[in-house]
Structures are given as C-alpha cells and as structure tokens.
Amino acid sequence: MDSFKALRCHAADKGVDARVEQMHADELSEGSVLIRAAWSGINFKDALAVTGTGKIMRGMPLNAGIDVAGTVETSEDPRFRPGEPVLVTGCGLGEARDGGFAEFTRVPADSVVPMPEGWDARQVMAVGTAGFTAAMALVRMEQNGQHPDLGPILVNGASGGVGSYAIRLFHRAGYQVTALTGKADAADYLRGLGANETLLTGDQDLGKRPLEKPLWGGAVDSLGGEQLTWLTRTVQPWGNIGAVGLAAGIELNTTVLPFILRGVSLLGINSVECARDLRLAVWRRVEELLEPTDVETVVTDEVDLEGVLPAAEELLQRKRHGRTLVRISS
Ligand SMILES: NC(=O)c1ccc[n+]([C@@H]2O[C@H](COP(=O)([O-])OP(=O)(O)OC[C@H]3O[C@@H](n4cnc5c(N)ncnc54)[C@H](OP(=O)(O)O)[C@@H]3O)[C@@H](O)[C@H]2O)c1
Missing domain, CATH: 3.90.180.10 (Medium-chain alcohol dehydrogenases, catalytic domain)
Incomplete structure (x- = not known):
C-alpha cells in the first residue's frame, strides 16, 4: 500500500x-x-x-x-x-x-x-462519541428508573456535541428537556433540537443548602464543578444524573443528602471503555430514536x-x- x-x-x-x-x-x-x-x-x-x-x-x-x-x-x-x-x-x-x-x-x-442499517459514514460520525455518550446516558438512566413523569431533564453544555444529542434523544424518548447554555444566541438552535425551555448559565441562583427545591427529573452533565454540584441538590427524588464531562471542572462538592434522603443516583458514563453488549445496545437506541437525516441539524x-x-x-x-x-x- x-x-x-x-x-x-x-x-x-x-x-x-x-x-x-x-x-x-x-x-x-x-x-x-x-x-x-x-x-x-x-x-x-x-x-x-x-x-x-x-x-x-x-x-x-x-x-x-x-x-x-x-x-x-x-x-x-x-x-x-x-x-x-x-x-x-x-x-x-x-x-x-x-x-x-x-x-x-x-x-x-x-x-x-x-x-447501522440505512446510515452512512458521514451520518454516524455526525453522531460520533458525542451522540453515543448522550445515548449511553439515556440508556443508563432509563435502566435505573428514569421516566418522563419524574419531570424535565436538564442538559447543560447544551450547545456542545454531547448536549445537542442529549436534547435530541431525550426529546425523542418522550421527555421534557430544559437546555442550559452559556451562549445567549443559541436558543433557536436548542429549541430546534427539541428543548422545551432554554436557560442561560449565570442566571440561576445555585443556592448553598445541601438540598434545594427539586427542579429536574434528571440531568445530563457535561460540565462538572459547581454546575454538577447544583444538579445533585436540585434533582427530584429518585432522579438520575448522567455524569459525562468536565468542561467546567473536575470538582464535585456535595453532601450525601441527595443520595440518602432523595434516592438520587449519580451514574458514571464512560464511552471509551464499555462492554461490547452495552456498546451495541446504545447504538440500537440511537437507531430507534433518530433518523439518519436528523443529524444534519x-x-x-x-x-x-x-x-x-x-x-x-x-x-x-x-x-x-x-x-x-x-x-x-x-
Ligand atoms: N464520559 C465520556 O465518555 C465522555 C464522552 C464525550 C465527551 N465527554 C466530555 O463531555 C464534555 C462535553 O464534550 P463535547 O464533545 O460535547 O464538547 P463540546 O462540543 O466542546 O461541548 C462542550 C460545551 O460545554 C460548554 N462549555 C465548554 N467549556 C465550558 C466552561 N469552561 N464552562 C462552562 N461551560 C463550558 C459549552 O456549551 P454552552 O456554550 O452551550 O454552555 C460547550 O459547547 C467534555 O468535558 C468531554 O470531555 C465525556
């Protein structure tokens, strides 16, 4: 060659x-x-x-x-x-x-x-690790009891690769989705993906108490740091947080109270190394929820x-x- x-x-x-x-x-x-x-x-x-x-x-x-x-x-x-x-x-x-x-x-x-049947190389790379990771969060959260009745899913880093697919996939799976972004001009893009509501980073009072008023049925976190800390305090009883990323930091300063008083679960998402069965199951979920042409958005x-x-x-x-x-x- x-x-x-x-x-x-x-x-x-x-x-x-x-x-x-x-x-x-x-x-x-x-x-x-x-x-x-x-x-x-x-x-x-x-x-x-x-x-x-x-x-x-x-x-x-x-x-x-x-x-x-x-x-x-x-x-x-x-x-x-x-x-x-x-x-x-x-x-x-x-x-x-x-x-x-x-x-x-x-x-x-x-x-x-x-x-996947009916998909081409460009379309699956539009999904790529970003979409695969968002889909893995959906699969793991649903395995752990997440369902639309628990309330809206908060997706942060919303305009990024993982965030965009998390919005699209949870929307398609029947959830209300709230997108949290640092980009003031991203609202139309995020609503086009399926977000019901968009919030701007910095506009929220993150609070200080170990448990704040529950706001979210669950969350997909690409940021880490104080944003993830806030999510642990504001997810509904029995809700799940998919811990995906560290774009804002690797720290997590929380208490055990969300876990022992609300039954909140923090689920680790590792797209790099996972069992082949899970890998194939996650791609099947992508195929179930997305048309190949969906990725163009x-x-x-x-x-x-x-x-x-x-x-x-x-x-x-x-x-x-x-x-x-x-x-x-x-
Ligand atoms: N666990 C895994 O297997 C796995 C797989 C893929 C990715 N990840 C991680 O997930 C995160 C997102 O990956 P990605 O590929 O989606 O990246 P990306 O396309 O760059 O998106 C990240 C988004 O996060 C927000 N952001 C970036 N830097 C920030 C900062 N300093 N403070 C607050 N917000 C910030 C921005 O969204 P807004 O402007 O909309 O707020 C940005 O678009 C990364 O940390 C990545 O390493 C983990």
Whole structure:
C-alpha cells in the first residue's frame, strides 16, 4: 500500500505538535482490522489532544481522533469482510492507539461496530462519541428508573456535541428537556433540537443548602464543578444524573443528602471503555430514536485534516456549537 495522510501528534516543547504528514500502514498501531476512513468528527477530547491543552495521548507520535467511520480494507477476523461499512468510537483511538484522523486506521476487531442499517459514514460520525455518550446516558438512566413523569431533564453544555444529542434523544424518548447554555444566541438552535425551555448559565441562583427545591427529573452533565454540584441538590427524588464531562471542572462538592434522603443516583458514563453488549445496545437506541437525516441539524461545519487544528482551537474557545465533521476521503 502507498503512503497515506494522517494528522499525527508529536511531543514538543510546548506540549504537542500536530501536523498532517504521510505515513505507511506498517507504522500504525496493531490490530486485526484495517479501516479505510471516510469521515470522523471533532470531540472535546480531540480538541484537548491536538492543541496540547490536555494530556490525552499516552504516548507520541500518535494519530489523533477518537472516532472513525469507513470501510474494512482488510480483516484477519472472520466477523468482518473487506468493503464492509463500519465505525469505531472511543476504545483508545487517539489516546492509547492511532486514531481516526487518518486515511487508514488499524483496530482490534472487538472495537468495530457494523454500520447501522440505512446510515452512512458521514451520518454516524455526525453522531460520533458525542451522540453515543448522550445515548449511553439515556440508556443508563432509563435502566435505573428514569421516566418522563419524574419531570424535565436538564442538559447543560447544551450547545456542545454531547448536549445537542442529549436534547435530541431525550426529546425523542418522550421527555421534557430544559437546555442550559452559556451562549445567549443559541436558543433557536436548542429549541430546534427539541428543548422545551432554554436557560442561560449565570442566571440561576445555585443556592448553598445541601438540598434545594427539586427542579429536574434528571440531568445530563457535561460540565462538572459547581454546575454538577447544583444538579445533585436540585434533582427530584429518585432522579438520575448522567455524569459525562468536565468542561467546567473536575470538582464535585456535595453532601450525601441527595443520595440518602432523595434516592438520587449519580451514574458514571464512560464511552471509551464499555462492554461490547452495552456498546451495541446504545447504538440500537440511537437507531430507534433518530433518523439518519436528523443529524444534519447538529452538523455545523465540515473540515479536512488540515482544518482540524484551527477548528479545535475554536471549539475550546467556545466559538463553535453542534458537531464539526472531518472529511477524510469521499
Ligand atoms: N464520559 C465520556 O465518555 C465522555 C464522552 C464525550 C465527551 N465527554 C466530555 O463531555 C464534555 C462535553 O464534550 P463535547 O464533545 O460535547 O464538547 P463540546 O462540543 O466542546 O461541548 C462542550 C460545551 O460545554 C460548554 N462549555 C465548554 N467549556 C465550558 C466552561 N469552561 N464552562 C462552562 N461551560 C463550558 C459549552 O456549551 P454552552 O456554550 O452551550 O454552555 C460547550 O459547547 C467534555 O468535558 C468531554 O470531555 C465525556
């Protein structure tokens, strides 16, 4: 095979030097399935990785990108045939092994998910880790008794990738959704996704008491820090909080009272490493709730490999909303 293009990250004095360069298949991480990539997308973690803002990669040089979709080029595993459309999200891509911002990616067969019926590579990458994570929060919360009668679901970081899909998926599953955003101009976008109400970060009194008036049936938290603390104090008895992210911080200063007096559950969401059965069940829930064309509302930009770094910088500056796709080959 000829050389191919990859967005490869190298250790540098300033942290990370991410550049598009040519490489060969024998330089890729080990694995039994070689994927010819068509599309990927930029997640918060990718933005941290390629800009060097967060220590995401466990070793360099490494190709960035935690998601990829394309077709099987070769497979040593009988479950996959050359030409078959597939996708991979998480599973160490772009962190512990070469990731999806490259024309080819080699992965272990157990991480490969067959393309959902009726979907294409661009559409599943519009969902990507962001949508998969939001769907995992829905699945885990419902497994733990969440239902629309408990009250509205609060989604924070609402205009981001996870937030956008959390709004869309909970709306489609029959819930009232309140979107909390830091972007004053995002209300129309969020209502278009299915939010019944939008709130602006900073307009709420977060309170100080261990238990405040219950406001939410449940919540999907992309932020951590004081926002997550506030949610533990304001979720209804027996409601669930999907703890997804850390965009605002990693601290959580709460008490045991929401858990022992209200039966609130804080559910951990890990989209990177999860049992294959759960992974496939989450993708089935995505297929049940979304039409492939639904994703267009969430896609706000497309870039090529050269465009990933500038887009990642803007994402961290909160100048982007929805999902930015990465076109790798047509
Ligand atoms: N647990 C998992 O497996 C998993 C999977 C995917 C993502 N995540 C995490 O989930 C979070 C969201 O990921 P994403 O891909 O959706 O990112 P994203 O597209 O950048 O969205 C994050 C959103 O959070 C808000 N935000 C960003 N920085 C903030 C800050 N400093 N203070 C308050 N709000 C801030 C912004 O929304 P508004 O402007 O609308 O407020 C932003 O659009 C990240 O922390 C990511 O690492 C975790």
